[in-house]
Every structure is written in C-alpha cells, then in structure tokens.
Amino acid sequence: MEALKRFDGAYWRDLFDSRVGKSTWPYGSGVWSKKEWVLPEIDDDDIVSAFEGNSNLFWAERFGEKFLGMNDLWVKHCGISHTGSFKDLGMTVLVSQVNRLRKMKRPVVGVGCASTGDTSAALSAYCASAGIPSIVFLPANKISMAQLVQPIANGAFVLSIDTDFDGCMKLIREITAELPIYLANSLNSLRLEGQKTAAIEILQQFDWQVPDWVIVPGGNLGNIYAFYKGFKMCQELGLVDRIPRMVCAQAANANPLYLHYKSGWKDFKPMTASTTFASAIQIGDPVSIDRAVYALKKCDGIVEEATEEELMDAMAQADSTGMFICPHTGVALTALFKLRNRGVIAPTDRTVVVSTAHGLKFTQSKIDYHSKAIPDMACRFSNPPVEVKADFGAVMDVLKSYLGSQTLRS
Numbered sequence: 001m002e003a004l005k006r007f008d009g010a011y012w013r014d015l016f017d018s019r020v021g022k023s024t025w026p027y028g029s030g031v032w033s034k035k036e037w038v039l040p041e042i043d044d045d046d047i048v049s050a051f052e053g054n055s056n057l058f059w060a061e062r063f064g065e066k067f068l069g070m071n072d073l074w075v076k077h078c079g080i081s082h083t084g085s086f087k088d089l090g091m092t093v094l095v096s097q098v099n100r101l102r103k104m105k106r107p108v109v110g111v112g113c114a115s116t117g118d119t120s121a122a123l124s125a126y127c128a129s130a131g132i133p134s135i136v137f138l139p140a141n142k143i144s145m146a147q148l149v150q151p152i153a154n155g156a157f158v159l160s161i162d163t164d165f166d167g168c169m170k171l172i173r174e175i176t177a178e179l180p181i182y183l184a185n186s187l188n189s190l191r192l193e194g195q196k197t198a199a200i201e202i203l204q205q206f207d208w209q210v211p212d213w214v215i216v217p218g219g220n221l222g223n224i225y226a227f228y229k230g231f232k233m234c235q236e237l238g239l240v241d242r243i244p245r246m247v248c249a250q251a252a253n254a255n256p257l258y259l260h261y262k263s264g265w266k267d268f269k270p271m272t273a274s275t276t277f278a279s280a281i282q283i284g285d286p287v288s289i290d291r292a293v294y295a296l297k298k299c300d301g302i303v304e305e306a307t308e309e310e311l312m313d314a315m316a317q318a319d320s321t322g323m324f325i326c327p328h329t330g331v332a333l334t335a336l337f338k339l340r341n342r343g344v345i346a347p348t349d350r351t352v353v354v355s356t357a358h359g360l361k362f363t364q365s366k367i368d369y370h371s372k373a374i375p376d377m378a379c380r381f382s383n384p385p386v387e388v389k390a391d392f393g394a395v396m397d398v399l400k401s402y403l404g405s406q407t408l409r410s
C-alpha cells in the first residue's frame with residue numbers, strides 16, 4: 001500500500017479507465033487491468049489469462065420495479081465469464097503464479113483443489129491452457145452435470161469422493177502437505193487478490209460513484225472478504241471516499257455465518273451443511289470465516305439467509321424479467337427482498353447484487369422447479385411447457401386460450 005500511495009486517486013482512476021475495452025496483453029483482462037494492485041511483479045509473459053472480468057453490470061430495471069419498488073438496482077454478472085463463474089477472477093492469478101514458479105524450476109508437479117464445482121472448472125481451464133496438470137477433489141453426486149463436465153473436458157485428473165465439500169477440503173489439505181501439489185483453494189490469498197477486482201470494477205462501472213449496498217452470496221467466505229478488500233483499497237488510495245455496506249447471503253441449509261452473526265458474533269460453530277440447490281455454497285466449515293467476520297464488521301455489514309423455497313422463487317422471478325441466474329444469486333436476491341421488506345434497504349438506495357455463476361450451469365434445478373418436481377415446494381412462479389398434439393386445430397386452441405389470458409392480464 002505504501003508503494004501504491006505514491007500515486008493519487010485520479011492517477012489510478014485514469015490508468016484503469018484507459019485500459020477498459022482494449023486487447024493489449026494482459027490489460028484486456030478485468031483482473032490484469034489492475035495488475036499493479038494484484039500481482040505487480042509478475043512478468044507479462046508468465047500470465048495465464050482468458051481475458052476474464054469486465055463482466056456486465058446489469059440494470060435490473062424491470063425486476064426492481066416489479067418486485068421491489070426500486071429503481072436503482074443492479075446485478076453484477078460475474079458468471080458471464082470464461083468458465084461461467086467468478087472463480088475465473090481468482091484462478092487467473094493463482095495459475096499465473098504457479099506458471100511462474102514452474103518456469104523458475106520450483107518443484108510444483110500440479111495444482112489441486114477441493115471444489116463444489118466452479119473452482120474445479122476454473123482451475124482445470126486455466127491449467128489446461130498453460131499445460132499444467134490439475135487435480136480436483138469433488139464430492140460425489142453433489143455438483144451439477146454442467147460443472148462436472150468442465151474439468152473432465154479440460155483434462156483434469158478428477159477424483160469423485162464419497163463425502164461432502166468439507167470432507168474433500170480436509171483430505172486435500174492433508175494430501176498437499178505430503179505431495180508437491182500446489183493448493184488452489186481460496187485460503188490461498190492469490191485467489192482473493194484476483195476476486196477483489198470485481199469490487200473495483202463495480203466502482204469503475206459507476207464512474208467511481210459508490211453504491212449504498214452490495215449483496216454477495218457466501219459459502220467458503222473468501223469472496224465477501226475479497227469484495228471488501230477491493231472497496232477498501234479504492235478508499236485508501238483515494239479513488240473513492242467511502243465504501244458500501246455489504247450483505248453476505250447464505251442458504252439456510254448451510255448458514256454457519258448467519259448463526260454466528262445472529263449470536264452477536266459470539267462463538268463460531270462449524271456445522272454439517274444440508275443439501276441445497278445453491279450447491280456451490282453448501283459449506284459448513286468455511287475456511288475464510290475470520291476474514292469474512294472482519295470484513296463485515298468493518299463495513300457495518302449484515303448477514304441474511306434464504307430457505308430453499310425462497311431462493312428458488314427469487315431465481316424464477318429474476319428469470320421472468322429476462323435474467324437467467326443461478327440459485328446462489330437467488331440467495332442474494334432473497335436477502336434483498338428481506339432487507340427491503342424490513343426497511344433496512346430503502347427504495348432509492350443504489351444496490352448491487354453479485355451474481356456469482358451463470359444460470360446455464362444450474363439448468364437441472366430450473367427444470368425441476370418449472371415442472372413442479374420438487375417435494376414440499378409450491379413452485380409459485382413455474383412456467384411449464386404446454387404439451388400439444390401436432391395438429392392445427394389443437395395448436396390454435398391452446399394459443400387462443402393463451403392469448404386471451406394475456407389480453408385479460410394487460
């Protein structure tokens with residue numbers, strides 16, 4: 001920070017702004033366009049990047065107006081990215097550093113991670129593009145097909161292990177203590193250095209205006225800290241004069257941070273997480289718990305939770321206004337609904353919901369919802385396809401009845 005402080009806020013704003021939308025290596029990446037703040041000493045030739053970042057900050061105008069009476073609601077689509085989740089932002093940094101270590105002949109035979117799906121997808125893709133072996137530990141039958149197919153296709157060595165994420169995490173920590181495999185989980189701070197650029201990007205996309213709220217779904221809790229760090233650096237280095245309040249949103253089935261918050265930050269208790277459609281945050285013993293608590297205290301943050309029905313309904317509601325979000329983003333939107341209803345977030349507050357993965361990675365959950373195939377869930381916003389015979393009259397009949405109901409509605 002001392003070295004960075006030699007330049008003022010205006011210098012950094014102009015520098016970052018000058019790099020947006022160009023393809024100059026490596027600054028075409030949203031992460032590496034902030035290289036001086038991320039990993040300043042790495043040689044440009046050692047960087048492994050897919051020009052991740054620079055994701056869409058979407059004005060959720062219709063969703064905000066229709067469901068919340070808000071007109072300044074935004075969704076930061078971090079999942080519109082190379083492997084379909086924000087994990088790309090951290091993985092480009094980590095794999096670049098490993099690439100550098102291997103060129104320096106350090107004994108790193110490969111990179112490993114435990115994953116709820118998206119980390120392994122990002123790790124495999126970046127390693128494959130640099131020719132570095134990757135090894136992923138996945139909980140058997142707990143991740144989506146779309147997530148599993150990515151490391152397989154990218155040539156990772158995939159271990160499907162009969163346990164949950166926390167079990168995989170424990171195993172890989174033991175294994176990497178014995179073997180020269182570099183551990184790629186987010187307790188590795190290189191990942192967080194990359195992920196923090198999403199926060200800087202939000203400020204940049206608002207022309208360096210600070211939003212009032214930023215809502216982030218949290219599991220292992222590295223990302224909520226990374227966002228805090230990005231905002232805090234922008235404040236300390238004079239790019240902006242304050243930071244937003246942050247909300248960490250958890251699934252009620254995997255809510256150790258929420259319970260900790262509710263207890264007034266008394267003692268933290270890890271738990272065994274239950275199954276949730278928000279499978280990437282099904283974590284009961286988050287490795288970055290201390291970082292997350294620190295960040296939330298510093299920004300006057302809040303923790304909220306979402307039941308399965310709430311998160312699936314919120315996802316379907318968002319989709320019905322033209323988005324196509326993942327269940328984790330549904331968790332964040334549920335937190336927004338609750339804070340809006342309690343009057344904590346005002347209708348005019350500028351609010352950003354962080355969307356962490358692309359909805360296309362979680363299609364099975366959407367199909368189950370829309371076919372009302374989920375036990376004990378009303379699926380209030382489902383929109384099942386109408387089955388109809390290949391017959392002119394039959395098609396006319398269903399269309400007329402559909403069009404009639406549309407006219408009545410409008």
Ligand SMILES: *Cc1c(COP(=O)(O)O)cnc(C)c1O
Binds near residue numbers: 220
């Ligand atoms: C990893 C992930 C999260 C949670 O991020 P943490 O840093 O583990 O809290 C949320 N959503 C998706 C889609 C993810 O892949």
